[in-house]
Amino acid sequence: MLAILARRLVWAIPGGIVITALLFASLAGLIGSPAALMLGRDATAQSIAELNARLGFDRPIATQYLDWMGHALRGDLGRSYVTHQSVVEAVLPRLPVTLEIGLLALVLATIAAIVLNSLTGARALIRPLATLLAVIGITLPNFVLGLGLIYLLCVTLEWLPSVGWSAWSNGVPDHATHILLPVLTLSAYYYGSLTLVFRAEYDAVARRLFIRAVKAKGLSDQQVSWRHTMPNALLPVITTIGLSMGQLVGGAVVTESLFSIPGIGSLLVDSILSRDYPVVLAIGMIVVFSVVIANAAADALYAAANPQVRIR
Amino acid sequence: MTRRACGLVLILAVTFAALFAPLLTAYAPTQTGVFFLAPPDAAHWFGTDDLGRDVLSRVLHGGRASLVIGVGAAFVACVIGVPAGLLAGYCGGRVDLWATQVMNLCIALPGLVLALLITAVTGPSVLNIVLILGFVSWPRVARLVRGQAFLIREALFVEAARAAGADAVWIVPMHILPNVAGVIAAQFALTVAYAIFTSSSLSFLGLGIPPPSPDWGGMVRTGLDYLSINPAMGLAPSAAVGITVLGFYLLGSGTRG
Numbered sequence: 001m002l003a004i005l006a007r008r009l010v011w012a013i014p015g016g017i018v019i020t021a022l023l024f025a026s027l028a029g030l031i032g033s034p035a036a037l038m039l040g041r042d043a044t045a046q047s048i049a050e051l052n053a054r055l056g057f058d059r060p061i062a063t064q065y066l067d068w069m070g071h072a073l074r075g076d077l078g079r080s081y082v083t084h085q086s087v088v089e090a091v092l093p094r095l096p097v098t099l100e101i102g103l104l105a106l107v108l109a110t111i112a113a114i115v116l117n118s119l120t121g122a123r124a125l126i127r128p129l130a131t132l133l134a135v136i137g138i139t140l141p142n143f144v145l146g147l148g149l150i151y152l153l154c155v156t157l158e159w160l161p162s163v164g165w166s167a168w169s170n171g172v173p174d175h176a177t178h179i180l181l182p183v184l185t186l187s188a189y190y191y192g193s194l195t196l197v198f199r200a201e202y203d204a205v206a207r208r209l210f211i212r213a214v215k216a217k218g219l220s221d222q223q224v225s226w227r228h229t230m231p232n233a234l235l236p237v238i239t240t241i242g243l244s245m246g247q248l249v250g251g252a253v254v255t256e257s258l259f260s261i262p263g264i265g266s267l268l269v270d271s272i273l274s275r276d277y278p279v280v281l282a283i284g285m286i287v288v289f290s291v292v293i294a295n296a297a298a299d300a301l302y303a304a305a306n307p308q309v310r311i312r
Numbered sequence: 313m314t315r316r317a318c319g320l321v322l323i324l325a326v327t328f329a330a331l332f333a334p335l336l337t338a339y340a341p342t343q344t345g346v347f348f349l350a351p352p353d354a355a356h357w358f359g360t361d362d363l364g365r366d367v368l369s370r371v372l373h374g375g376r377a378s379l380v381i382g383v384g385a386a387f388v389a390c391v392i393g394v395p396a397g398l399l400a401g402y403c404g405g406r407v408d409l410w411a412t413q414v415m416n417l418c419i420a421l422p423g424l425v426l427a428l429l430i431t432a433v434t435g436p437s438v439l440n441i442v443l444i445l446g447f448v449s450w451p452r453v454a455r456l457v458r459g460q461a462f463l464i465r466e467a468l469f470v471e472a473a474r475a476a477g478a479d480a481v482w483i484v485p486m487h488i489l490p491n492v493a494g495v496i497a498a499q500f501a502l503t504v505a506y507a508i509f510t511s512s513s514l515s516f517l518g519l520g521i522p523p524p525s526p527d528w529g530g531m532v533r534t535g536l537d538y539l540s541i542n543p544a545m546g547l548a549p550s551a552a553v554g555i556t557v558l559g560f561y562l563l564g565s566g567t568r569g
Contacts, residue, residue, distance in 0.1 A: 243420060269428070
C-alpha cells in the first residue's frame with residue numbers, strides 16, 4: 001500500500017511541476033508587469049521599469065519560476081502587494097479553518113451517502129428522498145443552497161446566528177452554530193456525487209451470488225446490507241472522494257465568501273480581485289499540490305484494494 | 313424518459329421567460345426608481361432592489377446572459393473536446409495514453425478556481441466567460457467521447473469498413489461520430505448545466521458581467537445584504553439559477569441511459 005502510494009506520488013511530481021510552472025507562467029503572462037499594478041495608474045514608465053528590475057520581474061519567466069520555487073521550498077513565499085504582510089503569515093492561520101470545514105463536509109457527505117443508501121427498511125420512502133437530495137446537491141450552486149439555508153434558518157426561524165465566523169476560542173457551542181451551515185452547504189455537492197457512485201455500485205453488488213447466499217443463510221435484509229453489500233460497494237466512493245478534491249476547493253471558495261469565513265478560499269477571492277499576485281500564486285500552488293496528492297492517494301487506494309489494477 | 317421531459321419543460325419555461333422578458337414585465341431591467349427595497353406587492357411581484365429596480369424584470373432579463381453563456385460554453389467545449397476525444401479514442405496507443413493523462417489532469421483541477429483566475433485577468437465580458445468556461449469544461453467532453461470512440465472502434469462494422477479500404481479520415485466522421493452523437497448530445501446538456509452553475513458562481517464572487525446588466529449571481533450577492541428587508545431580491549435569482557441548472561441536468565442525465 002505504502003509502496004504503491006510512494007510510486008504514485010513520484011509519478012505525480014512531474015505532473016505537479018508542469019501544472020505549477022504553467023500556473024506561474026500564465027499568471028505572470030496574464031498579469032503583465034507586477035510593478036505597474038503595485039505603483040498604480042500615475043506611475044511613470046521609468047519607475048515601473050526600475051521597480052520591475054529591483055524585484056527581479058525583468059528576468060525570464062523560467063528563472064523567476066525556479067527562484068520562486070527555491071524560496072518556496074525554504075518556506076518563503078514573498079510578501080503581499082496589498083498588505084505587505086508575509087504571504088506565509090497571511091495564509092497559514094487561515095489554512096486550519098478551510099481544512100476543518102472541508103474535512104467535516106467530506107465526512108458528513110460520505111456518511112450520509114453511505115448510510116442513506118444502505119438502509120433497507122422503508123426503502124420505498126428513503127430511496128426517492130436520497131435521490132432528491134442528491135439531485136439538489138449536484139444542481140444547486142453552493143451560494144444558492146447557502147442563501148436558502150441562511151434565509152430559512154437565520155432570518156425566518158432565527159435558530160442560528162447570521163453569517164460570520166467564531167473561532168474555537170469563543171467556546172464550542174458558538175463555534176458549532178457558526179460552522180453548521182457552511183459545512184452543510186459544502187457537503188451537499190459531495191453527498192450528491194457520492195450517492196450516484198455508491199448507489200450504482202451497491203445495486204451491482206446486491207445482485208451478486210454471494211449476497212443471495214448470505215440471505216439464504218438467514219441474515220436479515222439490513223444485516224446483509226451492513227455486513228456484505230455496503231462494504232463491497234465502498235471502493236468507488238473512496239476513489240471519487242480523492243478525484244473530486246478540485247470540486248471541494250471550488251465549493252470552499254464560494255461557501256467561504258458567502259458566509260464570510262476567514263479561510264484560504266475567501267482569501268483567494270479577495271486576492272484575485274485585488275490582484276495580489278504573490279498570495280494568489282501561493283494559494284494556487286497549495287491547491288494544485290493538494291489536488292495532485294489526493295489523486296495519487298485515490299489511485300493508490302484503488303490499486304491496493306483491487307490487485308487487478310496494473311500500476312505503471 | 314420522465315426525467316428528460318421534466319428537464320425539457322424547465323428549459324423551455326426558462327427560455328420562454330428570458331426571450332419574452334420585455335413583454336412579461338412593465339419595467340426595464342435597468343430602470344431605477346424611488347421606491348427602493350420595496351417588499352413584493354402587486355406592482356412589483358418580487359419587490360425592488362437597492363436602486364429601486366424591479367427584481368422580477370431583472371431576473372427574467374438575467375436569463376438571457378445565463379443561457380447564452382451556458383450554451384456558448386458548451387458549444388466551445390464540444391468544438392475542442394469532441395475532436396480531441398475522437399482522436400484519442402480512435403488512435404489508441406501512445407496518443408491515447410498521453411491524451412488521457414492530460415484530460416484526467418485537467419479534470420482534477422478546480423474548474424471554478426481556474427475560471428476565476430483567468431476571468432480576473434481578462435475581464436468579465438460575455439464572450440470571455442463563454443471562452444473561459446468552454447476551455448475549462450472541454451476535458452470532460454473529451455474523456456467521455458474518447459471512451460465511446462474506443463469501444464466503437466472495435467465494433468464489427470468498423471472492422472468491415474476498414475477491410476473495405478476505408479481510412480481514418482472516412483471512418484471517424486462517417487462511422488464513429490454518428491454512433492457517439494447521442495452521448496455528445498447528453499454531455500452537451502450537462503455541460504450547459506455546469507457552465508451556468510460555474511458562471512453564476514463567478515458572478516456571485518464579483519466576476520460576472522459588469523453592472524448594470526442583470527446577472528443572477530451578482531443579484532444574489534447584493535440580495536444577501538438585504539435578506540431581511542426584501543428576501544426576494546436574493547431568493548428569486550437563486551431560484552432562477554437552480555431551476556435552469558436543474559433543467560439542463562435532468563435533460564442530460566436522463567438522455568444518457
